[in-house]
Amino acid sequence: MTTGIENVEEQMVEDVRKLVEISSPTYDVPAVALAIDEANRQLGVRLGSVGIVKTVKDRPILHWGSAHPSILLLCHLDTVWPHGSFTPAWEIDGDRMHGPGVFDMKAGFVQGVHAIASLRAEFGEKLNQVAILATSDEETGSAASRGYLEEVAASAKAVFILESSIGGKLKTARSGTSMYRLEVVGKSVHAGLEPEKGINTTIEISYVIPLIAALSHPEIGTTVTPTVLSSGTTLNTVPGLAVLDVDVRAKTAEEQERVDRQIRNIKGVRGEFNWSGGINRPPLEAKASRDLYALAEISATKLGLPPIGQAAVGGASDGNFTAAMGIPTIDGIGAVGEGAHAPNEMASINGMVERSRLLAEMVRALL
Structure with missing residues (x-):
């Protein structure tokens, strides 16, 4: 069975473009709120219902789906880039999408939304077990959002962190x-x-x-x-x-x-x-990712994709919080590309489609 992702590549690219063209540095709360609003609009279009935008410690958090999910897709829409860092703000060169936050991690959000969208016809109300969270302060340590995301994650049996991959590999351990x-x-x-x-x-x-x-x-x-x-x-x-x-x-x-x-x-x-x-x-230790990484490789084989691979990295993410709670957590299942926090930031269009298919297959196995 296919995931239904293959026919929506243009829609995915357009969704990424709209998010990337909204400059959303962490320090500018109104700007990040605009990115949250656009993301919520996309949820309404792709999933048939919008989420709830909550304000926690003066910062917006977008929450779609279950209040007590068994499967949680966790994202952030803030970036490290000050306004005007990229000229132009959006550019496509063959398979490569360029722009502030395209790799870290706006393409990842779009991948997650389209993965869940591809499962709607097959699973219907069973998708009520799923939630998507998009926060707005991850790049500065998640001081505002940590408590809320931990509260939502507490019921989950699997957390997918839609951060960018590292050389195409999943991140199975973080410092x-x-x-x-x-x-x-x-x-x-x-x-x-x-x-x-x-x-x-x-x-x-x-x-x-x-x-x-x-x-x-x-x-x-x-x-x-x-x-x-x-x-x-x-x-x-x-x-x-x-x-x-x-x-x-x-x-x-x-x-x-x-x-x-x-x-x-x-x-x-x-x-x-x-x-x-x-x-x-806290650290994201490899034991927290072991089972979901195995599922990722099984799912890749089922889809006819090459082995994914895994890596331990020094950077941290919100997955460190959920792993420390004892919840199975897999990180780096977002964009394939390079240049996180660097002027050469880019994400692959083909990689975006493939990883969305992979995520859909993994969610299917857990539902």
């Missing part, structure tokens, strides 16, 4: 992420008159940066990376405030907790050292 900020408060004075009476935060924070980086254990997949640093106000003033952001990735919860304990104990000699932030997403 956990932690985000920290260190503020060092010193004392500002005139840099030319009496600098010795100040507490120079540029100097003080420079002493501890190597200590922070030394918490990394890359041989077991733990990275602790100082990233954004700012200090001082003017050329002729001893800096009185320095701020450092630190990105942490770890493959196990134990490593996340070790870094959390140790990083908070790092202090300097002079000035006031204040840590904030903490563990954001």
Whole structure:
């Protein structure tokens, strides 16, 4: 039995175009709301009913289908791209769709909608077991949406994360992420008159940066990376405030907790050292994906597709949350392409159609 996807390639491309042409950086809530509204319109056209747009902590979340699903398709419609990052915003070059968020992950949303649409005639009311969630703050850690998506996911026996693939492979393990900020408060004075009476935060924070980086254990997949640093106000003033952001990735919860304990104990000699932030997403461990990955390969064979393949990656997603809840979770079943968060971002049209067929076949097996 075919999935019914093959005849709607043009519709899928048009749906992706409409979403991509709506610039939706995470920081611009009204802009993301416009993308949510367009996505909801597409749900109405393709699935015969629109979803509910909920506002959670001032951010929109689109929820279509069951309030207590057994199968959950999880997406986000925010992007990392500031307005005007791509000129033109949408372009097709052969099989390649280009534009901000096309790979991460607007094509994935369209794939999910069309996969469920292809099953309507066959399953009818049984699709009441399915839900689609599209959030608007995933790229910055899902602080607003996490509680709601965990509440909806609690009843699920399978969660499909429609994030982009990695080299065409599904993501069966992801590192956990932690985000920290260190503020060092010193004392500002005139840099030319009496600098010795100040507490120079540029100097003080420079002493501890190597200590922070030394918490990394890359041989077991733990990275602790100082990233954004700012200090001082003017050329002729001893800096009185320095701020450092630190990105942490770890493959196990134990490593996340070790870094959390140790990083908070790092202090300097002079000035006031204040840590904030903490563990954001727990790891998505391979055991959470094992059964759904096996189903993906079985489904690919049934459809006459080549083996899919799997990969462990350092980036995190909302799948980390559902996997930590003990729910079978498969990630990276969205777009095939390249360039997530990069100027060469693109998604394959053929890959989009194939992966939509694959998702439909997997959902069929679970219904």
